[in-house]
Amino acid sequence: MTGTAMLEITGLTHAFGPGASHPALDGITLAVGEGGLVSIVGPSGCGKSTLLRCVAGLIRPTGGSVVLRGAPVDGVPDGLAVVFQDYSRSLFPWLSVRDNVALPLRRTQPGRAQRRAIALEALGMVGLTDTAQKYPWQLSGGMQQRVAIARALACEPVLLLMDEPFGSVDAQTREDLEDLILTVRQHRQITILMVTHDIDESVYVGDRVIVLTRGPARVRADLEVDLPAPRDQIASKELPAFVRLRTEVSRLVRGQPGDAGRPGSAGGAGLSAPGADSRDRNRSRAARASQE
Amino acid sequence: MSRRSGRLVARWVVIAAAVVLWQVWARQRGSSFFPPPSAIAARMYRQWFSGPVSHLFLTADAVGNVLPSLGRIAAGLAIAVVAGGVTGVAIGRSVALSGYLDPLLQFARALPAVTLVPVFIALFRLGTEMEVATIAFGTVWPILLNTIDGARSVDPVQMETARAFRLPGWPRLTKLIVPATMPRFFAGLRLSVSLALVLMVFAELAGSSNGLGYEMNNAESSFDMTWVWATIVLLALLGNVFNLLEQAVEHRMLGWHRGARGRMP
Numbered sequence: 001m002t003g004t005a006m007l008e009i010t011g012l013t014h015a016f017g018p019g020a021s022h023p024a025l026d027g028i029t030l031a032v033g034e035g036g037l038v039s040i041v042g043p044s045g046c047g048k049s050t051l052l053r054c055v056a057g058l059i060r061p062t063g064g065s066v067v068l069r070g071a072p073v074d075g076v077p078d079g080l081a082v083v084f085q086d087y088s089r090s091l092f093p094w095l096s097v098r099d100n101v102a103l104p105l106r107r108t109q110p111g112r113a114q115r116r117a118i119a120l121e122a123l124g125m126v127g128l129t130d131t132a133q134k135y136p137w138q139l140s141g142g143m144q145q146r147v148a149i150a151r152a153l154a155c156e157p158v159l160l161l162m163d164e165p166f167g168s169v170d171a172q173t174r175e176d177l178e179d180l181i182l183t184v185r186q187h188r189q190i191t192i193l194m195v196t197h198d199i200d201e202s203v204y205v206g207d208r209v210i211v212l213t214r215g216p217a218r219v220r221a222d223l224e225v226d227l228p229a230p231r232d233q234i235a236s237k238e239l240p241a242f243v244r245l246r247t248e249v250s251r252l253v254r255g256q257p258g259d260a261g262r263p264g265s266a267g268g269a270g271l272s273a274p275g276a277d278s279r280d281r282n283r284s285r286a287a288r289a290s291q292e
Numbered sequence: 293m294s295r296r297s298g299r300l301v302a303r304w305v306v307i308a309a310a311v312v313l314w315q316v317w318a319r320q321r322g323s324s325f326f327p328p329p330s331a332i333a334a335r336m337y338r339q340w341f342s343g344p345v346s347h348l349f350l351t352a353d354a355v356g357n358v359l360p361s362l363g364r365i366a367a368g369l370a371i372a373v374v375a376g377g378v379t380g381v382a383i384g385r386s387v388a389l390s391g392y393l394d395p396l397l398q399f400a401r402a403l404p405a406v407t408l409v410p411v412f413i414a415l416f417r418l419g420t421e422m423e424v425a426t427i428a429f430g431t432v433w434p435i436l437l438n439t440i441d442g443a444r445s446v447d448p449v450q451m452e453t454a455r456a457f458r459l460p461g462w463p464r465l466t467k468l469i470v471p472a473t474m475p476r477f478f479a480g481l482r483l484s485v486s487l488a489l490v491l492m493v494f495a496e497l498a499g500s501s502n503g504l505g506y507e508m509n510n511a512e513s514s515f516d517m518t519w520v521w522a523t524i525v526l527l528a529l530l531g532n533v534f535n536l537l538e539q540a541v542e543h544r545m546l547g548w549h550r551g552a553r554g555r556m557p
Contacts, residue, residue, distance in 0.1 A: 135551060
């Protein structure tokens with residue numbers, strides 16, 4: 001679609017089961033620019049996680065392609081890191097926090113001292129330097145997810161995939177972690193794809209929200225989030241633009257038509273339609289056109 | 293006093309009370325088949341622990357019979373741990389291997405190790421090799437089968453994490469599969485340690501020129517019931533010591549496991 005896209009997903013289709021009898025993804029096409037933070041929302045069980053696993057190269061899709069920085073994804077690509085939802089199972093309980101973070105570096109860093117130094121630096125980034133010697137199960141859920149984020153960051157990924165990363169922590173912790181992601185993104189050139197089922201979160205964190213249809217998933221809408229930076233948990237969520245967007249996303253997730261037919265909209269499913277103030281209107285329009 | 297230490301004291305009180313009861317009962321009865329604990333303890337001391345300081349108080353009999361038995365248990369268990377642990381992880385992680393080998397393993401496990409003693413005697417001649425083979429063959433099954441189960445049931449989320457971070461083969465084995473298998477491995481080892489003692493005595497009874505089973509044979513054929521009882525009590529004590537040793541190792545290795553399951557490490 002665009003020459004600058006770092007991640008291009010084209011016609012991605014996947015079905016599980018014998019004879020591919022259970023379709024999960026139905027022709028997803030999506031381009032993500034360098035440094036973007038894209039939220040993916042959709043009804044539960046719609047195939048969001050399957051999409052993420054295909055992008056990560058953990059599942060071989062039955063059709064379509066994923067291209068990362070010009071190279072087709074076939075197996076887990078270089079420069080990719082994942083934060084799973086289930087932090088308590090994705091961290092290894094027999095390793096200290098520091099060793100959990102340092103472990104994936106085994107592939108690229110031969111020196112143990114070097115690995116540990118990188119791990120400590122990554123832990124510093126998520127505010128957990130003091131817990132390096134502890135075990136994951138000695139930490140709260142939110143702190144464990146911070147460790148998982150540090151583990152991902154330590155690999156210095158160009159693409160970070162997060163699968164409902166804050167789905168199992170309390171509301172306050174969730175907000176802190178959302179802000180942590182925004183901070184991380186300010187300091188590192190990193191593209192983030194975040195699957196979430198929380199509509200407020202998708203709008204607050206993302207600079208673009210992809211809404212998927214009920215399974216098998218297709219792209220229902222591709223919305224630009226045009227909120228001023230830096231975002232603030234209270235001020236940003238009061239803005240009319242935020243309220244409008246979250247209502248729109250909410251409606252789309254529930255399967256109701258978007259703002260089509262209402263004044264200022266041109267029949268599309270997004271706020272990036274003519275009239276809406278969009279930074280990247282052309283890309284968004286192209287993405288929508290390819291869906292329709 | 294905390295509740296835990298209170299219970300510990302109560303446990304020792306129960307043991308002491310049982311010994312006292314036994315003492316009173318045996319004295320009253322005066323049967324030569326059931327000597328009182330005091331006589332048994334005295335005999336144990338004389339038989340094994342009244343040696344010179346330079347031998348750590350061990351008598352010639354202890355060096356000649358107790359130590360070889362301990363050595364055989366150690367050797368047999370070591371073979372079982374290495375063989376059962378390594379093949380267990382390999383079989384558990386390979387769908388093809390477990391598919392082919394599962395029926396065979398279930399059959400072999402059901403085979404009582406003691407019935408193979410005649411085979412081992414024919415294979416290895418009487419003596420240490422035969423005894424070690426019996427112990428190793430008998431104790432390998434709990435370790436092997438539990439290790440297979442443990443390696444097979446490594447958490448899929450953990451495996452996917454390793455894949456997502458492209459963890460290379462060796463650290464994937466040593467930092468993920470082996471630690472994740474450890475709780476089940478130790479469950480098997482616990483069973484094997486108790487089994488090892490039984491197998492040692494049986495193999496030595498069947499034919500040996502030294503060891504505790506041999507000593508028991510001697511005691512029995514000389515109608516020295518106090519000696520027989522002394523050997524029995526020594527075996528019971530050894531069994532307890534082995535269990536404690538196993539628990540200590542397990543405690544050290546699986547601190548994370550207790551912690552992750554919400555118990556204090």
